Amino acid sequence: MLASYAASDENTRGRRFSETPPINRSEHQRDRDRIIHCSAFRRLEYKTQVFVNHEGDMFRTRLTHSLEVAQVSRSVARTLQLNEDLAEAIALSHDLGHTPFGHAGQDALNQCMRPFGGFEHNIQSLRVVDQLEKRYPEYDGLNLTFETREGILKRCPRELALKFGDVGERFINPAQTGLEAQLVNVCDEIAYNTHDLDDGLRAGLLSLEQLIDELDLVKIHRDQILAAYPDIPERRLIHQIIRLIMSAQIVDITNATADAIRAAGVETIADVRAYPQTLVTFTLDMQAANTQLKRFLTKSLYHHYRVRRMTRKAKTIIEYLFSHYMGDVTLLPHHIQDTASAKKARHGEAGRARAIADYIAGMTDRYAINEYQLLSDPMKI
Numbered sequence: 006m007l008a009s010y011a012a013s014d015e016n017t018r019g020r021r022f023s024e025t026p027p028i029n030r031s032e033h034q035r036d037r038d039r040i041i042h043c044s045a046f047r048r049l050e051y052k053t054q055v056f057v058n059h060e061g062d063m064f065r066t067r068l069t070h071s072l073e074v075a076q077v078s079r080s081v082a083r084t085l086q087l088n089e090d091l092a093e094a095i096a097l098s099h100d101l102g103h104t105p106f107g108h109a110g111q112d113a114l115n116q117c118m119r120p121f122g123g124f125e126h127n128i129q130s131l132r133v134v135d136q137l138e139k140r141y142p143e144y145d146g147l148n149l150t151f152e153t154r155e156g157i158l159k160r161c162p163r164e165l166a167l168k169f170g171d172v173g174e175r176f177i178n179p180a181q182t183g184l185e186a187q188l189v190n191v192c193d194e195i196a197y198n199t200h201d202l203d204d205g206l207r208a209g210l211l212s213l214e215q216l217i218d219e220l221d222l223v224k225i226h227r228d229q230i231l232a233a234y235p236d237i238p239e240r241r242l243i244h245q246i247i248r249l250i251m252s253a254q255i256v257d258i259t260n261a262t263a264d265a266i267r268a269a270g271v272e273t274i275a276d277v278r279a280y281p282q283t284l285v286t287f288t289l290d291m292q293a294a295n296t297q298l299k300r301f302l303t304k305s306l307y308h309h310y311r312v313r314r315m316t317r318k319a320k321t322i323i324e325y326l327f328s329h330y331m332g333d334v335t336l337l338p339h340h341i342q343d344t345a346s347a348k349k350a351r352h353g354e355a356g357r358a359r360a361i362a363d364y365i366a367g368m369t370d371r372y373a374i375n376e377y378q379l380l381s382d383p384m385k386i
């Protein structure tokens with residue numbers, strides 16, 4: 006049973022190319038299935054979340070991160086009677102445009118692309134599902150529904166928005182997305198804030214003492230767990246803390262959002278889109294705890310010297326690949342050379358740069374490292 010303001014097959018704004026309706030599944034289930042079967046989705050397995058793939062087998066990757074976002078989003082969507090399949094489709098596709106080496110890779114590629122219109126991973130995720138996946142005879146991309154695509158395009162500068170047609174509109178005439186997209190956006194944060202804490206502890210970059218000292222959420226849950234299990238071993242204590250933080254955030258966002266929806270009096274998806282602000286929200290207390298958590302992660306994990314050291318190497322690799330391919334396109338595989346010359350014929354230097362950025366963004370961590378070695382090390386063949 007969907008709420009009247011949830012996205013549905015009845016109120017979907019449809020696909021860019023019309024198709025016969027799916028059999029035995031909904032339109033948004035079809036989106037999810039297309040995403041799972043595409044090649045960009047499989048490559049998420051070897052792309053960095055915080056730790057580069059070869060740093061360890063136990064850390065989150067972009068793939069497991071996306072699965073966690075999908076799980077959190079689905080459980081909130083179900084409780085709020087929103088479209089669980091749509092939330093899942095958006096969650097599974099939200100990071101498809103991520104470069105190798107996480108944010109370091111994205112920043113480096115954006116820097117390289119500055120003279121040619123820049124690079125942004127949300128926009129790239131949309132390019133993947135609208136253009137870069139080539140599987141169907143009738144069109145490029147996956148031809149997903151409007152609702153999944155609007156969820157993917159979380160951010161977009163006004164000057165680029167026109168290029169994206171229907172999903173770009175809300176960056177010109179401000180409007181909200183449907184609730185499922187709003188929800189995945191916040192569940193993305195819930196997932197990475199908690200799993201980055203867990204990975205940081207596992208990597209030995211953060212200590213439990215440090216977390217207890219600096220984070221109210223950790224302290225509260227640690228005290229509760231120790232009251233019930235005074236002799237609990239540290240590894241299990243950590244699991245319990247992470248689990249309870251995640252669960253507290255899920256409960257908070259579900260209740261606060263249900264209240265906000267009720268208070269706003271929205272009845273249809275059009276009301277949600279026209280509402281002056283987003284309706285998916287934490288309580289003020291949880292917002293404060295979250296800000297504390299984010300600041301802590303930035304200072305103690307993302308800026309940790311061991312993470313920074315890898316970030317620096319990632320930047321070197323991306324810059325090296327970009328400048329070498331731009332300087333000499335004959336270093337690229339044949340099919341990329343073809344795309345680069347076709348794009349150059351239509352859009353000049355910027356077209357060629359975009360084809361190279363698409364190629365680099367599609368690489369996994371290990372593929373990029375291997376390419377870098379092939380280009381720089383005479384002994385590597």
Ligand code: MG
Pocket residue numbers: 070074099100193
């Ligand atoms: Mg994400």
